[in-house]
Each structure stands twice: as structure tokens, then as C-alpha cells.
Amino acid sequence: xxxxxxxxxxxxxxxxxxxxxxxxxxxxxxxxxxxxxxxxxxxxxxxxxxxxxxxxxxxxxxxxxxxxxxxxxxxxxxxxxxxxxxxxxxxxxxxxxxxxxxxxxxxxxxxxxxxxxxxxxxxxxxxxxxxxxxxxxxxxxxxxxxxxxxxxxxxxxxxxxxxxxxxxxxxxxxxxxxxxxxxxxxxxxxxxxxxxxxxxxxxxxxxxxxxxxxxxxxxxxxxxxxxxxxxxxxxxxxxxxxxxxxxxxxxxxxxxxxxxxxxxxxxxxxxxxxxxxx
Ligand code: SAM
Numbered sequence: 001x002x003x004x005x006x007x008x009x010x011x012x013x014x015x016x017x018x019x020x021x022x023x024x025x026x027x028x029x030x031x032x033x034x035x036x037x038x039x040x041x042x043x044x045x046x047x048x049x050x051x052x053x054x055x056x057x058x059x060x061x062x063x064x065x066x067x068x069x070x071x072x073x074x075x076x077x078x079x080x081x082x083x084x085x086x087x088x089x090x091x092x093x094x095x096x097x098x099x100x101x102x103x104x105x106x107x108x109x110x111x112x113x114x115x116x117x118x119x120x121x122x123x124x125x126x127x128x129x130x131x132x133x134x135x136x137x138x139x140x141x142x143x144x145x146x147x148x149x150x151x152x153x154x155x156x157x158x159x160x161x162x163x164x165x166x167x168x169x170x171x172x173x174x175x176x177x178x179x180x181x182x183x184x185x186x187x188x189x190x191x192x193x194x195x196x197x198x199x200x201x202x203x204x205x206x207x208x209x210x211x212x213x214x215x216x217x218x219x220x221x222x223x224x225x226x227x228x229x230x231x232x233x234x235x236x237x238x239x240x241x242x243x244x245x246x247x248x249x250x251x252x253x254x255x256x257x258x259x260x261x262x263x264x265x266x267x268x269x270x271x272x273x274x275x276x277x278x
Pocket of ligand 1: 040083
């Protein structure tokens with residue numbers, strides 16, 4: 001039996017917002033769009049009006065049945081009953097021996113899958129161009145935050161690495177039924193054709209771990225956080241070494257993690273990685 005509470009089934013009840021989301025996605029006839037979690041089809045209906053081919057992936061078999069009845073006459077809609085996180089874009093879009101080029105991903109994303117979905121998007125980025133996502137407001141704020149913002153953290157830095165991130169608009173919680181606990185935000189992620197810094201894929205896990213250390217003590221300076229992570233808060237030698245590295249890299253020694261850009265984090269990470277002992 002499916003635990004429906006975990007599926008975040010808060011359905012959009014505003015036609016105006018559904019239309020606005022479809023317009024913001026700027027979908028054209030001939031595009032292929034993957035819709036994540038179509039629910040009862042509030043967004044799907046507007047996406048279909050664009051003339052694009054819609055591949056809608058819904059985990060709940062009851063809703064899939066409902067969608068199949070509702071949109072029985074639609075030639076441009078494929079409904080797939082599955083967990084999006086177990087799917088690949090190439091498998092979803094494979095037709096005969098042809099793979100369509102997917103341009104867009106769209107969805108009103110339940111909170112329970114936001115983090116794994118971002119990982120999924122990063123993994124699948126060669127196969128799509130843009131994602132327009134409605135997310136819980138706080139999560140969206142963390143995803144699109146820039147330096148000097150209280151929401152800026154590991155998630156923002158990693159998202160910045162792979163995507164151009166853009167706020168689109170906020171949606172009040174009473175635009176959904178049942179009414180969720182918090183408001184939502186629509187954001188746009190555009191896959192970068194070329195990364196702005198030369199990151200090797202195999203370095204990403206340790207870079208992410210490094211970012212966790214940097215942001216672990218938000219009120220402390222970066223220097224203090226690094227001292228803690230390298231295990232010697234009281235060691236003068238470690239402190240001097242770290243101070244030297246920050247100075248060499250032209251990074252202010254009293255800086256806090258939330259003030260560093262992606263490029264600065266990466267330079268610092270590579271520099272620390274090269275050190276034989278700290
Ligand atoms: N798009 C609809 C709307 O705006 O009214 C429904 C949005 S509702 C917030 C989220 C939808 O995602 C639900 O229909 C839920 O069953 C579906 N869902 C949850 N987890 C999913 C997953 N892992 N894969 C595919 N669909 C999922």
C-alpha cells in the first residue's frame with residue numbers, strides 16, 4: 001500500500017497560476033517536455049495547449065488511471081506510472097531507435113523528493129536544457145541563493161556549478177488543495193553548456209564534503225571552521241598554515257563561508273587538497 005502522505009499531493013487549484021507556469025516555461029510546439037508528478041493534470045492541461053509532446057511521470061497508480069481517462073483523446077501525451085527518481089530521461093524519451101532531444105522538465109515537486117530530485121537533475125543534465133520547478137519556498141531560496149545571503153550554502157554552490165539559477169515567482173499556499181504548511185516558489189534552472197570552473201567529476205564528492213565543513217559553523221569565520229574540520233582548533237601551526245593559504249589566495253582571513261563565491265571555494269579546495277599535511 002502506497003504511503004500517500006509522503007507523496008506530497010497538494011494539487012494546484014489556480015488556473016491562473018497553472019497558465020503562468022506554462023507561459024514561464026516558454027514551451028513551443030515540437031518541444032518534448034517531461035512533467036514530474038502531474039497529479040490530477042492541473043499543469044498538464046496547459047502544457048498540452050502549447051502543442052509540445054508531454055511525457056508525464058506519476059508515481060500514484062490511482063492518479064495515473066484518472067489522468068488516462070481525463071486525457072484519453074490527447075495524442076501528444078504519454079503517461080508513465082513510475083517513480084521519476086528511478087527513470088532516466090533517455091529511457092523515457094526513447095522511441096523505436098530514436099531518442100528525442102528533451103528540452104524541458106517541469107513540475108510541482110513534492111517536498112519529500114526535492115533533494116534527491118536535484119541530484120537526479122545533475123545526473124541527467126546532458127539530456128535536458130531547462131527545468132522549471134515549483135518547490136517549497138525555503139528550499140527554493142537555498143537552491144538559488146548567492147553569496148552574502150543567509151540562505152547561501154552547499155546546495156546553492158553545487159547548483160551554481162551546474163545551472164544558471166533564476167527566481168520566477170512565489171505562489172501562496174492557498175493556491176493548493178489540501179493547503180500545505182508553507183508557500184511555494186517557481187524557479188528556473190538552465191543547464192550550463194560549459195562549467196565556469198574546471199571541475200573534475202571524481203572530485204565532486206570530496207568538494208561537497210569540503211563545503212559541508214565550510215558551512216558547518218555559519219557564525220564562525222571560515223578560518224575557524226577549517227581549523228575545526230582539520231582537527232586542530234588549538235594548534236597554532238595549523239592556524240598559521242591556513243592563514244598563509246588564505247592570504248596567498250587573496251581571500252580575507254576574517255571571511256565567512258557565506259561570502260565566498262563558487263570559484264573561490266573551488267580554488268581553496270584545490271589548494272588544500274594539494275597540501276601534504278595540515
Ligand atoms: N502537478 C500537480 C499539480 O500541480 O496539481 C500535482 C502536484 S503534487 C505537489 C505532486 C505530485 O507528484 C503528486 O501527484 C504525487 O503523487 C507525485 N509524486 C510524488 N513523488 C513522485 C515521484 N517520486 N515520481 C513521480 N511522481 C511523484
